[in-house]
Amino acid sequence: MSVDSPRRNVHYLKGLWLHFGDWRGSRPFWAGLLTMLGGVPIVYLPYADLAIGQLTIRMATTAGSGSLVIGVLLVTLGLTxxxxxxxxVFAGVAAIVLALLSIPMSNLGGFLVGLLLALLGAALSIAWAPGEPGHEHPST
Known part of the structure; x- marks a missing residue:
């Protein structure tokens, strides 16, 4: 085996994956991801155009700026x-309030998709508790 063997890169990628797993396990990863994904349809749908042949359907409402603020704040809370x-806990409660505010302000919370994703992510964030420090990964 030479120094440039691809087997060496496999061990490097495995180490990166294990490091990402440790990072992901030390925080409410899925809660943040779902909260961020919930903000995307809330921001996108009020500004989207649906073109069917020559017919263009626009979902723009007068609350487009409110949808933009709510969606950006949900993404920010997910990153937080x-x-x-x-x-x-604060981020989860704030995400629940923003998701509920998106019902009247943003096309029923992004047609319920953004609302449900944000509510689920916020509930996961409130319910998450840090675990005990784990043992080192066995080197295999």
């Missing part, structure tokens, strides 16, 4: 859950 897990 990832990078500041200490404030996960």
């Amino acid at each position: 859950m990832w990078f500041q897990p200490v404030v996960r």
Whole structure:
């Protein structure tokens, strides 16, 4: 085997995957991801155009700026859950309030898709508790 063997890269990628798993396990990862994904349809749908042949359907409402603010704040709260897990309860409560505000302000919360994703992520954030420090990964 030479130094440039692809087997060496496999061990490097496995180490990166294990490091990502440790990082993901030390914070409410899925809560942040679902909260961020919930903000995307809330932001996108009020500005989207649906073209069917020559017919263009626009979902623009007068609350487009409110949808933009709510969606951006949900994405920001999702990132806060990832990078500041200490404030996960505050971020979860704020995400629940914003998701509920998106019902009247943003096409029923992004046609219920963004609303449900944000509510699920916020509930996961509130319910998440840090675990005990784990043991080192066995080197295999």
